[in-house]
Amino acid sequence: MSEILELKNISKSYGETKVLDNISFKINNNEFFTILGSSGSGKSTIIRMIGGFVKPTSGQIFYENNIINEQPIFKRPFNTVFQDYALFPNMNVSNNVGFGLKIKNVNILKIKEKVQEVLQIVGLENFSDRMPQELSGGQQQRVALARAIICEPKVILLDEPLGALDAELRKQMQLFLKEIQKKIKISFIFITHDQEEAIFLSDRIAVLNNHKFEQIGSPKDLYYSPKTTYMAKFFGECNLIACKVVDKKMDSIVVESEFGQLLINHSIDKSIGDSLTFGIRPEEIKILDQSSSNSIEVIIKDVEFRGSTSNLNVKSQHSEKYLKIQNISSNISQPFQQGDVINVELNTGVGTIFKDETIS
Template sequence: MVRLENVSKKFGNTYAVEQLNLDIKTGEFLTLLGPSGCGKTTTLRMIAGFEKPNEGNIWINGEKVDKVEPYNREVNTVFQSYSLFPHMTVAENVAFGLKMKKVSKQEIAKRVKEALELVQLANFADRKPKKLSGGQQQRIAIARAIVNNPQVLLLDEPLGALDLKLRKQMQLELKQLQEELGMTFIYVTHDQEEALTMSDRIVIMNQGKIEQMGLPDEIYEKPATKFVADFIGETNLFEGTVMDANPSFATMKCGGRHISIPNTGNFSKNERVYMSIRPEKIHVSAQAGEEDNLLSATLKDEIYIGSVTKIIGEFPDGQKVIAHGSRDILKSCTRGDQLYLHWEPADSVVFEMKEKMEV
């Protein structure tokens, strides 16, 4: 449905987006995810036509749109700010774009009714926006966009102004709406959980380029780079040197500790690497066992977060480690006590550092 080919955008001498290549499927919910300034919103604005690329081409449903004005593109955009007309009713706000296109009154009434039913606001058609909640106002903005039957709906952090509970509710509603419509959604956010919840595919952007794209579980479980591992969710990152290796596993020396890692990158002796291990993959116990990657750490803190307790340990060299466990494990422990941490080597992900170091 949407293709970007070697697309670049510069502001002054700085690339906001550089040589971006991306194909977005028909009916796909694709999320552009990354930190502020990574180029995700600029990419969305170029698809919408609000920004012109300095280089490259953009196609929407097979039509090259580089020089097509925003109002002539088969896309609609939903922003974080709702931009509703306060003097109009909900129905009048939704109908506004159709009136500008001089659609017949009968057709407008039919399509507005259908759009409001889709966002569950049919009973609010005669109300003014100021009498509705933030979540309801956002739904009006979405109805106003989908009533035009665009081929692509662009959403630029549309839930950012909502409180946490409402944002989570709206995430599920948006995904359900997209599935009902079968429409292509391109969504921009810096919220990792939001992206994981709603997306068919996620594109991780960093400094104007794509770091990784894939299914949500692929992005989380198998990050392709250190940046992705560190950006998505919570993780522990260790830096060390490969001591020895065989085709399946290697041994990594890290601050005096020896850690078994998967040899997915054909690592060789003396190679410098990063290793990432998620907190939920680390098992915590009060007594030492004989497991792989068994390390001792000092209990520094525990944080109760509902379903799990976040356990913060510290290795002898001062490096912190975070694990998820149950409060039962800590009943006999106090701050300053020794804990034992272990994880399966295959649960960790390793990235090369492109350099050698003699040991």
């Protein structure tokens, strides 16, 4: 995959307020790239910079290896789908969609043909004479998308385009976006604060936190190998256990934790006496009938019955520390009651060792 767009050491501040702090990333051809962050995290600023509406305070934006920091908006080969669609209220659907071509002085018949073609892609071929105000939110969204893709940009920037839609429509539009992106083969840079949406849609996700990228990677990468404890808790649940290394073997270490001694099946560059944070997903903890060499004893705090499966909250025998255990077959959890002592084993092979020692 070849890369098409690169942001290098980009920072942006408004006066004293820092919005983005030295971020860098690359976008590949035909990629669905999502920037995920809470509101106010500066994610919109990133695509507004790519679009040319905002200038970075420092850093460079490269398009096909040329710096485009100073290029005016109308010369950039990108198109934006705005959060609230920003359709022109004085034009009907086909004029809205054809606008970008009209500005480029494309032949009128050619425009007509293209508009029909694009409206067909977004499923609005029967709405070409409607005014934007006469369309529903989802339909307006499709027009906005059609208006962007007709210009055949190299990248389409989508600024929380699904934010204003209700849950049902949102699901439909997600499917639709994913399909369309595959069909037209244009890179999408998509902004959202919705994790599920990001996981469902994206080839890669960049998680923005504290003005910086916490991690960039495929949805699976982010879930299975989070780089920081923030990331571990960001996607799904994760038990974070503070540990101290007490013994080191060939491909594993023994640590002392609030839950007792654990054998972690990782070869890791730590020496005895070092402390670390061990993260494990709640579904990677197994309940045993009897104690084994690597099991720990915990006290049941409560059982959440969820139909076929149950979740357990258990407490350490040595401290006030809790562990979450998820997706236990309800057949197994049925006899459990608060206060029972059970043996559990952590599937430490799939856990993650974090270098940062403070648990956030």
